[in-house]
Amino acid sequence: MSWARPRALRPGDLLGICAPAGAVDLGRLRRGMERLEQMGFRVKVGDAVAKRHIYTAGTVEERLADLQGLFADDEVAGVICARGGAGAGWLLPRLDLDLLRGHFKPFIGYSDVTCLHLVFNALELVTFHGPMVAWEFALGAFDERSWNAALQGGAAPYASEPGDLVCLRDGEAEGRLLGGCLSILAAAAGTRWPLRPDKEGTILFIEDVDEKPHKVDRMLLQLRSSGAFDGIRGLVFGDMKGCNPPASADFTLEDVIRESLSELDIPIALGLSSGHVNGPNVTLPLGVRARLLCHGEETRFEIVEASVE
Incomplete structure (x- = not known):
């Protein structure tokens, strides 16, 4: 039985950027946002992304409000993390699962963001282990073909090349x-x-x-x-x-x-x-x-x- 799959992203879509874990380098964030805009997306940055609380991007409450606010906003077509780091696990017992399920959309990130993938996947919702704004998008270090195939439906599904593995x-x-x-x-x-x-x-x-x-x-x-x-x-x-x-x-x-x-x-x-x-x-x-x-x-x-x- 297939899990729920989100709508494909399209040029012109609004992408929400959150930081559920570590504090973010704002210079890298800006470069990553510019790359997403060059790809045809609009961006909306969560309020806590520029904040710092010890080693995280704002308090638990601020990071939670960002994540759930971007999901609740129906103008936002997808949510992508600025970076990983540490601290995402604190959000898990506070998540509104009905909200996340009811406003399901592409969710992208890796590293500490694995915590959140586990929650979504337990709900049988497809998520995306992939590049983040203040890292790969800032550095131009993401695989465009697999991004397009996974999130925009514009290519055949990803397959490794001979010698990759x-x-x-x-x-x-x-x-x-x-x-x-x-x-x-x-x-x-x-x-x-x-x-x-x-x-x-x-x-x-x-x-x-x-x-x-x-x-x-x-x-x-x-x-x-x-x-x-x-x-x-x-x-x-x-x-x-x-x-x-x-x-x-x-x-x-x-x-x-x-x-x-x-x-x-x-x-x-x-x-x-x-x-x-x-x-x-x-x-x-x-x-x-x-x-x-x-x-x-x-x-x-x-x-x-x-x-x-």
């Missing part, structure tokens, strides 16, 4: 794409907002940045032990930027992943560039069907259904 375990699988930032997924285990695999099968996407290999192993173990991997048919990692062991080590990150997931008889790949990445940031629609084929050098990930109406 490294096969860690052979196999083929299809299921609903879910996931996000590993440290946030692990932190959500045991809360009211955990990763909930689809009962009909899930392709799990996991990425993170600057986590030591033993911490990657520990978080994978936590997810596995909490039941978050029940029903997982395939697993694809992001770039895992900065997660490799030092050059002096006699093991690799790939060795750690294989060992940590040795009890899972599923295809596993590494190198899907969404989130914290080494190159252009790919936009992934969470909640749609995806396919993972791992056969040595012929390894491929692809979205197999439209993500917008």
Whole structure:
């Protein structure tokens, strides 16, 4: 059964910008807004985006008001985060789920924003793990084709290119794409907002940045032990930027992943560039069907259904 998909974004649409987590560099924010305007969008910035409270963009109440205000505003066609950081988890128990469901629209972000993806995805609403305004849009470091395919419906659904991915375990699988930032997924285990695999099968996407290999192993173990991997048919990692062991080590990150997931008889790949990445940031629609084929050098990930109406 298909999840609810939002209306496709179109040139001229108004995009709302919020900062549910960390404080925002305003210079980068301006550059990112200019890039969105060059793409034909209008922008509306939440009141808390320019604020600072300790390490977040305003207080919990201010950030919550921004997020929900942009959803409640029917002129706003989509909501995109300025950045990740830390602090989005504080919003979760205060969210008005009826409001978010009743004014459903594209929601885009990654990193700490994974907290919010978990909430939307639990409601069976498609969201988008992708570039943010004060980072990739400011730097011109986003993959335009996957953005257009996922959010504007203007191209065939995203598929990786030959050589993009490294096969860690052979196999083929299809299921609903879910996931996000590993440290946030692990932190959500045991809360009211955990990763909930689809009962009909899930392709799990996991990425993170600057986590030591033993911490990657520990978080994978936590997810596995909490039941978050029940029903997982395939697993694809992001770039895992900065997660490799030092050059002096006699093991690799790939060795750690294989060992940590040795009890899972599923295809596993590494190198899907969404989130914290080494190159252009790919936009992934969470909640749609995806396919993972791992056969040595012929390894491929692809979205197999439209993500917008």
